[in-house]
Amino acid sequence: MTTAISVSGLVKSFGRTRALDGLDLSVRTGEVHGFLGPNGSGKSTTIRVLLGLLRADAGEVTLLGGDPWRDATELHRRLAYVPGDVSLWPNLSGGEVIDLLGRLRGGLDRRRRDELLDRFDLDPRKKGRTYSKGNRQKVALVAALASDVDLLVLDEPTSGLDPLMESVFQRCVAEERDRGRTVLLSSHILAEVETLCDRVSIIRAGRAVETGTLADLRHLTRTSITADLSGPPDGIGELPGVHDLKAEGNRVRFDVDTSDLDRALRALTAAGVKSLTSQPPTLEELFLRHYQESGR
Template sequence: MAQPVVQIQHLQKHFGKFQALKDITFDVYPGEVFGFIGPNGAGKSTTIRTLLGILKKSGGQATIFGQDVWSQAVSIHKRLAYVPGDVYLWPNLSGGEAIDLFLKLNGQKHSAHTDELIKDFELDVSKKNRTYSKGNRQKVALIAAFSTDADLYIFDEPTSGLDPLMEEVFQKHVLSLKAAGKSVLLSSHILSEVERMCDRIGIIRAGAIIETGTLDDMRQLSRTQVTVTTAKDLAPIQQLPAVHGFKQTGNKATFAVDSENLASVMTALAPLEIKQLQSTPPTLEDLFLRYYNQEA
């Protein structure tokens, strides 16, 4: 397996007596979109700021491109692009001037691809930054980031302030980065966004990673929702240990099944003469709520 682009092991961060990060461990590999999810205050931004060398870790290890994120931050930053969740811009520059300045600071130039991005994000680059809404400020930073030829892209709640159409544009360009073999670390609380784009996800709660893996891996640990209509009485199905939340109306029932036991439940249903059957795998939102509602 290829060496990780980002490697974090048991990362900790203290602010006085408050422990913001308790135990953060995950890797991001080349050509991978890694989703980093959790509610506000869970530690997502603190983790990212530590990775960027803005904050100094209190314990554990964190490297990007095999280099220490604190002592070799300058070298690392030459190979990454970053967009925070709230962008502040020079008020007297226009949007276009800000984009060009971001590119120049990173040793890049305005290109035809930059112009395509400006068109895609529908940004009026002639306006002064001080006149921009939050969403338009985000667009400036996203256009500059997507214009940059980097090895790692870090997005921390990047679509904050964008409308759904612009979220679609953002997702399209992230998938283009993935197709080009770039690595992406995406922190988001928009679960549909993560579900669509990410190869693997890490769930953070109260400063600790509580689960990492692919969505399919996590679905195996959760429950599939089943709605079934049969010719014979469904009551015996309620007694199966793998069946949860059983509700019956006549010969129609809805219930959840532990995914690993789905085959055995289907075998039990077959003699009841199935007339209609619908099974729905758990969504990322279902998984997230399940993990978050577990006792710490």
């Protein structure tokens, strides 16, 4: 299996701030790779180094077999990029921007472009200034997805999209993977990465702290449960996979590993459930729990 992106020991400083501090990242050809981290962890800086917009201070970076700084122009014809915060030219219409970016990359598939406009429900006649944040994001997404490229670099692409459009986006990314394209998807939303990605790298304070398949990272995907019970919650705290139990009378709150969810729920129903809420933990909570000791 070949590697589309390979980064090792990447360092990038802005003045005194060390944005990237020895980052490692490896993306295999043909996979959807999640690039996960809280805001300000260095995701966008990494991507901008990969695009040759920033020059690395130290470390090895290889992208599609080339050096992103030296071979920028040739490499860019083989990739499409969606920035996290899309700015458009105020006096160009969305359709014009899509066509322009496509032509710069060496042409785009007109049928696919029109199909994507339809699926994303985007009016290409509006001027850049009049688009909302979500619609600006759609312009960049359509331009990227309609291009015939090997690699898609998506920096928090769903910020500003409504849930309906998010699911359109997820279907599109799945299709891209089926066509054999490689996707680097940066995100701070765990659920999005869970649905889409084959492998995930987690970055914090400019370093990769974990890399692996979702199964490898299963310990990260806990569920938070809050329940009102008929009787006292005896014995739930001792179950395997249950963490941070708090009980107030008949009310309990705890986190449970996804693999042990079934057992925990049985214990709850045995005690008699009056009300139940469950929610996936936010990434911030996970980070707080897992990486607190590694410090800021």
